[in-house]
Amino acid sequence: MIASVRNSIERIAGPAPGPGILAAVSGGIDSMSLLHVLRSLRYDISCIHINHEQRGAASDEDAVLVGQYCEEHDIRFVEHRIGDRLTALVPSGSIQASARRLRHQLFHETAAQFGIAHVATGHNKDDQAETVLLNLLRKTGLDGLTGMPESRPIMDTEIRLIRPMLSITRITISKYADNNAVIWSEDASNQSQKYRRNRIRYSTLPALQDTDLSLDVIDEIVDMSNAVREMIDHALGDILTRASIALDDTDPRLSIKSLQGLPDVVRSWLFLRAIRKWLPGAPARRSTVQALEKLINVSTGKKIVFQEGTVWREREHLVFVRGTSDGSPGINNGHALLPALTVERITGSVDLSNIALKPGADTVLVDAATIVGALEIRFWRDGDRFMPLGMTGTKKLKSFLTDRKVNVSARRGFLVVEDAEKIVWVVGLEIDNRVRVHPDTTEILRLSTTE
Template structure:
């Protein structure tokens, strides 16, 4: 197994050579075998152990065991303790999800703060088969059937081509010690049930199951690669990235015979799961919207608009009297000028400074807001202006108002209020210009 791993690294993971590596070590057989192998191959490794405080003395025993092995092998070890149950209750997550979040957040910190190049985990071929079956039983797209990736950014899994049986045989042949996690014996978790009840049956039906499975994964990964390529090509033709929005043009989308597949590829990274509702949105009335955790997809006439949800719809920003530049929420330059120039641009306004009350305020529009549009007589509700200008719901919510006290000076980038216009009696002119 040692020579097989060395050949695998030489062929497929040569970038690991000469790098500073952090190995996630639980004390179980998989991570202890990987620790031993990498030590034999003279890689520059340190270990990271998580004590999740879930199994009392057993968890502490795992920690002490890993510390002892690393100390005896001259391997530096990092240890962190987590109150996993408290974290799970606080964030209303399962223990498994919480433990994963806690450990990978900590691993990321170690990578950055200690200068490690890569994090190595001991996932193997059986783990990948279990993940395949979990995703298959829950329902998934093609990407959920491609197994665990061998490399994901700075996370590398060198043992993915090795079976659990190979790892166990190597541990026994080299007298490697490890700790058994008692929770692995329970069928409380789906992964354990698949490991104990389903995979043994598949291996009995086909003694070469893992070899066949590995070939199937390679075929599926190649198919996924083609899907990704096609998705990127069609994306450039159908989707327009505008500011913080993605606008999917329905006219171009609907001529595709399999447009639902493209919607799935484009939208799945944003946490959407109600796929039938999303597909129905294409033919829905304008104004209908679907939410994921942090994003919204809105039907607006002949486009679907994707945008992140605002975290604070009541946010306000102030402009002091002598301020000359603003970077947030909208980059803007403010200057004193001696005369008004006709630009024809809605991104520039000139106002009578003496008509303003400082500090000025940037805020979002509210129901009941009205202004006196420049070039028109009378006043108009901002909501009516948005409707007449055919603003989408997202456009309305993203719009900013520049206000003097409770009065609107400018629907920023769109329309100025005539009450603050420069007149013959104006003594000081301020120019507001979007950058």
């Protein structure tokens, strides 16, 4: 078992994974055995324990168990208690899904704080077989048949979640724990039949095994899962390359023409991959695929809204915008991620030939005497009006963006700078005609934005 874990880690991270490994340890037999193995391999280990606070004193006892082990063996230990946060999130989804999102967020935050690139969990081969069967029931398509990857990025960052025991059975782990006197705690909820995974573990898999005792059902399911993953990585990847489709983080969109030329099964797989990559946390299931199929056959401007963001139908593309339920980009957990607005005063004569504005400029000059009150930056909204250069009357900003041929999805990210009375600058496009600099201007404000 030790050799198997070492080989897995070296395959993922090399012979000396630096700078260390953050072990996610619940206190159960799998994660405590993983912690014991990592210590035996003399890796630089830190440990994170997520206390869900859902089982009263038993939850605290698990935290004490893990904490004491780490103290005895000089392992850096951090506990996160998430009961209150979990309760607040449950209305937006199942408690299991909410807990998973919170765990991954805390894995990422803690690893980043410690400067660690890999977070290891104790998922095993039996877990993999259960996951494949669960995914079949959840209608998650081809990707669901691939089960859990041995390694994947956490929250689209360089920090990776690794599962070095994914090829090891639960029986092998149990024998290792017995032989090495590993102390662990049994979570009573793991026996509860109200959870679908437990019903698969204690009823479905044993029933499948009973149909043919000559087969190892778990091995068969996992082998099939690995074969599907290999097929997807090679065959479907080649199809997408020939169709000129790439899941590019810098431009999260899919060509409708290319999508329509794909086989149904490939298009469904691509939709699920795009959702997982660009709107992580959004439901990756058959109902989502069906909604996206409809979206490519409707008029421009239609959208599908998820809690995690929005998919927009443009003329030639489906555009994935991460953000709030109305699709506004740059919003995270209710806080606007606005660029900073810098205001600098310039006095004296100005060479007007050097202040011509260009579309996309992040710096503009305005007449200071025309500004009323404080300047603020915000996202534009319906009903906004301003006076474009050369005009004497105001115009709806929505119409102005349409005239500039700004796509429906892209325009939602546009920012404006306003004073107490009016919009001064549509950032990246144009200033208001009333604030432009004239030959008799005596004081100028230089406005600029920085991320």
